[in-house]
Structure formats: structure tokens, C-alpha cells
Amino acid sequence: MQNLIIVDHPLVQHKLTIMRCKDTSTASFRRLLREIAHLLCYEVTRDLEVEYIDIETPVGPTRAPTLKGKKLVFASILRAGEGLLTGMLDLVPSARVAHIGLYRDPETLEAVEYYFKAPSDAADRLVIVVDPMLATANSAIAAVQKLKDRGANNIRFLCLLAAPEGVERFAAAHPDVPIFTASLDEKLNEHGYIVPGLGDAGDRMYGTR
Known part of the structure; x- marks a missing residue:
């Protein structure tokens, strides 16, 4: 599938298998x-851009790479996106953070917005939208559109699992946004859950039902 990048590193796949159990x-x-x-x-x-700066190490001067220009925005789709956000901020603590509150209507499976807050300079930054699951893609499509409406024009979507139906719908709505995932699973079931999947990521992360 176009614009779909599957991260198949053995450590990623090992940890994902344990999470599925x-x-x-x-x-x-x-x-x-x-x-x-x-x-x-x-x-x-x-593939983030870097530039070289002059620094002093304990034993002498050198030119060393550093991230170029303005940094990142991590956009978390509440609530399950917070689990990915926390880990990503461990690596990039200077990143700005956007929060997008969406829930899936149990009858229509459509995304319903209840909260949105994003940096005012999102147009000048790479925005990485995070949500563990790309199932129906309704929430992901809505979240990316909100960010585009704010001016964001360099966006990537990151998830743990994706369903073929969700990838197809997302790509149709936002063909300019690449999808990074650890697994492309088999399908969606009649309730809009990914099969085999790992259940509801938010419930499993917070111990709720």
C-alpha cells in the first residue's frame, strides 16, 4: 500500500507480540x-534534517550534527495516544505537544470531537500524530484534518496496528500523510475492532472496560 511503512524490527515485533497476549x-x-x-x-x-555546529568536547573542538530548524510537534489522539506520546517525549523532550480529543460513537463508529489544543506554529514544524490503532480511520482522518485546518502541512501518522480498511480510507482522505505502523493486521470485525489486534488499547493501558 502506498504511503505505508511497516516497522519490522525484531524488538518491535517481540514487544508487540507480548502486548497482543x-x-x-x-x-x-x-x-x-x-x-x-x-x-x-x-x-x-x-530522516530529520541536521546541521553542523562547532562544539568543544572534553578533549578538543569538533563540528557535530544537531537537529536543524524548528523541532517537532507530537499530536496525541486522546486517550490511548498518551501511551505512545510518553515514550516519544522520552526521546524528544523539547517537542511541542498537541492534544486531540475524539471518541468513536458506538453506533455509527464516527469520530466525535470534544477537545483540541495545538501549538500556534504547527505550520512550521513536522507534526507526528500518534494513536495506537488505525482501525476504521475515522478518528485519524478527523485529527489530521483539524491539524491541517490549523495550518500544519508536514504530517506523519504513527500507530501500533493498522487494518487494511483503515489504511485505505486514511490514504484516500490524506494521500500526502505517510503511515508508520508496527503491523498491518488482517481485517476489522463487525464492531470496528482490528483482528487479530490487541483489544482496546486505551482499556488495556488504563485497566478500564
Whole structure:
């Protein structure tokens, strides 16, 4: 599929397998989500521009690379996106953060917005939208559109799992936004959940039902 990047690193796949297991505890799931976020963040930022600056090491001067220009915005789709956000901020603590509150209507499966807050200079930054699941893609499509309306024009979407139906719908709505995921799963079931998936990421992360 166009614009779909699957992160197949063995450590990512190993941690994802443990997260899929229904017997994995809430504490373990939360810890693994943070750990896997580190690895996914590494991949989604692999091609960031750098520039060279002059510095002094303890043994002498050198020219060394540093990130060029304005940094990143991590845009978390509430509430499950917070698990990925925490791990990504471990690696890039200077990143700005946007929060997009959306929930899925259980009858229509459409995204309903209840909160939006983003940096005013999102147009000048790379924006990485994070949500563990790309299922129907309704929330992801709505979140990216809100950011585009704010002026963001360099956007990437990062998730743990994606369904083919969601990837297709997202790509149709936002063909300019690449999708990074750890797995393209089999399908959606009649309730809009990814199969085999890992259940509801938010519930598993917070111990709710």
C-alpha cells in the first residue's frame, strides 16, 4: 500500500507480540507501550534534517550534527495516544505537544470531537500524530484534518496496528500523510475492532472496560 511503512524490527515485533497476549497485565502493557514508542519514534524521525555546529568536547573542538530548524510537534489522539506520546517525549523532550480529543460513537463508529489544543506554529514544524490503532480511520482522518485546518502541512501518522480498511480510507482522505505502523493486521470485525489486534488499547493501558 502506498504511503505505508511497516516497522519490522525484531524488538518491535517481540514487544508487540507480548502486548497482543490477553494475559499481559495492565502494568506490563503500559510499560511495553512506552518502550515500543521509543523504537517507533526512532523510525518515524529517521530522516530529520541536521546541521553542523562547532562544539568543544572534553578533549578538543569538533563540528557535530544537531537537529536543524524548528523541532517537532507530537499530536496525541486522546486517550490511548498518551501511551505512545510518553515514550516519544522520552526521546524528544523539547517537542511541542498537541492534544486531540475524539471518541468513536458506538453506533455509527464516527469520530466525535470534544477537545483540541495545538501549538500556534504547527505550520512550521513536522507534526507526528500518534494513536495506537488505525482501525476504521475515522478518528485519524478527523485529527489530521483539524491539524491541517490549523495550518500544519508536514504530517506523519504513527500507530501500533493498522487494518487494511483503515489504511485505505486514511490514504484516500490524506494521500500526502505517510503511515508508520508496527503491523498491518488482517481485517476489522463487525464492531470496528482490528483482528487479530490487541483489544482496546486505551482499556488495556488504563485497566478500564
